[in-house]
Amino acid sequence: MFTTVLIANRGEIALRVARTCREMGIRTVVAHSTADRDSAPVRFADDARHIGPTPAKRSYLNLAAIVEAAVQCEADAIHPGYGFLSEDADLAEVAAQHGMTFIGPRPDVMARLSDKAAARTVMAEAGLPVLPGSATAITALAEAEAVAEEIGFPLIIKAAAGGGGRGMTVVWDRRHLPRAFAETRASAQTVFNDGRVYLERYLEVARHVEVQVLCDDHGNGVHLGERDCSVQRRHQKLIEEAPAPELPPGLADRMGRAAVQGALAVGYTGVGTFEFLVDADGSAYFMEINCRIQVEHPVTEMIYGVDLIREQIAVAAGRPLTLTQEDLDARRRGVAIECRINAEDPARDFRPTPGLITEFEPPGGPFTRVDTHCRAGWTVTPDYDPLLAKLIVWADDRDQALARMDRALSEFHIAGRGVQTSRDFLRDVLAHPHFRRAKHSTSLVDQMRVAGM
Incomplete structure (x- = not known):
């Protein structure tokens, strides 16, 4: 069993993980931003490491700072909670390179499944039913229009690297597809640093x-x-x-x-x-x-x-x-x-x-x-x-x-x-x-x- 777990998250989930770790006899270190320096998880944990200023991009989304904190506290595992880098295959890979366990699926599996378009295809091959949609991620409007013609409207455009309910746009008819496609791709690039999207039949009810x-x-x-x-x-x-x-x-x-x-x-x-x-x-x-x-x-x-x-x-x-x-x-x-x-x-x-x-x-x-x-x-x-x-x-x-x-x-x-x-x-x-x-x-x-x- 692990000796020390770095909790790379904040809020209620960081506290939730720390409580179970304490019951299991595992030492906990909470990685925190400037805004969370006096938070409940920091107060409860055995130790804490400051990983950056308040903005998430400079703290909870800062892979290098999180790994450095884990190395400093001699953690043998990283628990990512949910959100932030919880589904980041790169964090899992870098943790492994430093001899630490990422508490989640293996990097290769996570990379395969974090691409929502690819996951659809993989699960369809495994026998799970899927809605009509694009077989792969799409970057060109012409591809989107061809898929839309095949599956019909309404449809939903989703970020291939999306999650947490973000990066989705419902399109009700063909006229609105070009603008929705461009806006969803731009949003996906901003939020997930990945502008690829895929299309799927939308179920209104x-x-x-x-x-x-x-x-x-x-x-x-x-x-x-x-x-x-x-x-x-x-x-x-x-x-x-x-x-x-x-x-x-x-x-x-x-x-x-x-x-x-x-x-x-x-x-x-x-x-x-x-x-x-x-x-x-x-x-x-x-x-x-x-x-x-x-x-x-x-x-x-x-x-x-x-x-x-x-x-x-x-x-x-x-x-x-x-x-x-x-x-x-x-x-x-x-x-x-x-x-x-x-x-x-x-x-x-x-x-x-x-x-x-x-x-x-x-x-x-x-x-x-x-x-x-x-x-x-x-x-x-x-x-x-x-x-x-x-x-x-x-x-x-x-x-x-x-x-x-x-x-x-x-x-x-x-x-x-x-x-x-x-x-x-x-x-x-x-x-x-x-x-x-x-x-x-x-x-x-x-x-x-x-x-x-």
């Missing part, structure tokens, strides 16, 4: 359902069920729940088996998430693989009683899985829901609202979990994701879980100078009849905004 997989380096793989992540704004998730409610009989099992099949086909190791779209007819289509721990992993942990970070670290250390699919199927119980509490104003198109938090009172009660790095006196900067906390609840069934979540949200009190949160909007979503009947889709938030809710 669909659910976003993902499958959590866990694979070791000994040829073993399991899935830990599915999560519904359909409540989104600008393709970024707001509410997640497990298991996904009201799926057609047998679909969840088929998706789980397909995800494990796809992961083993490419030699995947560690935790990963296979994302699917489920259309109105109940057919599921593979979208992409996230080669990291997900923001919403706690809902899976709650219904299976498994610490996914612990399993991720153990697998990275070369240990075989101790969980079988039969074990996991037997221990799955109840319903869990997660709400992301963000510093943003839903009434202004979810515009971020940075500022000083003056009051921070999280909820309590039975089967209620709060993952957060915030506290009274903490300044929310505009430089990072606006996530303040993840509120997770568990109950025996969905109705009880919804009631518990609404109660917990009503207790969650956050106030500050300039800081507004998404709390009340999340309560509105929970109360929406489409959501309560599990008849919602990825368009629910847009529908609510049009209706003035």
Whole structure:
């Protein structure tokens, strides 16, 4: 097992990883920017290393600074969390060159799957269903027009190196394709330093359902069920729940088996998430693989009683899985829901609202979990994701879980100078009849905004 792990991230996920490491007897060192020098993860960890000024490009996205910090603290592993460099094959490669383990899939596997267009092709070859789209990444408008002619409209243009809900544009007709293509490529180049894109048939009414997989380096793989992540704004998730409610009989099992099949086909190791779209007819289509721990992993942990970070670290250390699919199927119980509490104003198109938090009172009660790095006196900067906390609840069934979540949200009190949160909007979503009947889709938030809710 590892002796020292450098945590190359910030916020709640850095604290989350540090807590599991402490339980495992592993020394932790948190890499932090200037803005995060007094953060909860830095306070909690055994040690910390300053890696640069506040802007992410000069700190959390600075590969050289992160590797130097890991070498200085004699880390034998790097945990990347989610976001930032969590799916960067170069970081994994450089870490290996310095004798350190990147807690994630091997560099070659990650490089292969981080190209979303290539991942579509690989998974189609492994037998997973995919939506009609381009077989490879595209850089020329003529290629895009040829693919569009073949698959029809509406379609969606996605950054090949994309992630986190960014780098996507829906195109409804041929007239808007040239401009959308150029703008998406420019955005992808700016955000991901890679202007390649691919096209895919767009499903206007669909659910976003993902499958959590866990694979070791000994040829073993399991899935830990599915999560519904359909409540989104600008393709970024707001509410997640497990298991996904009201799926057609047998679909969840088929998706789980397909995800494990796809992961083993490419030699995947560690935790990963296979994302699917489920259309109105109940057919599921593979979208992409996230080669990291997900923001919403706690809902899976709650219904299976498994610490996914612990399993991720153990697998990275070369240990075989101790969980079988039969074990996991037997221990799955109840319903869990997660709400992301963000510093943003839903009434202004979810515009971020940075500022000083003056009051921070999280909820309590039975089967209620709060993952957060915030506290009274903490300044929310505009430089990072606006996530303040993840509120997770568990109950025996969905109705009880919804009631518990609404109660917990009503207790969650956050106030500050300039800081507004998404709390009340999340309560509105929970109360929406489409959501309560599990008849919602990825368009629910847009529908609510049009209706003035």
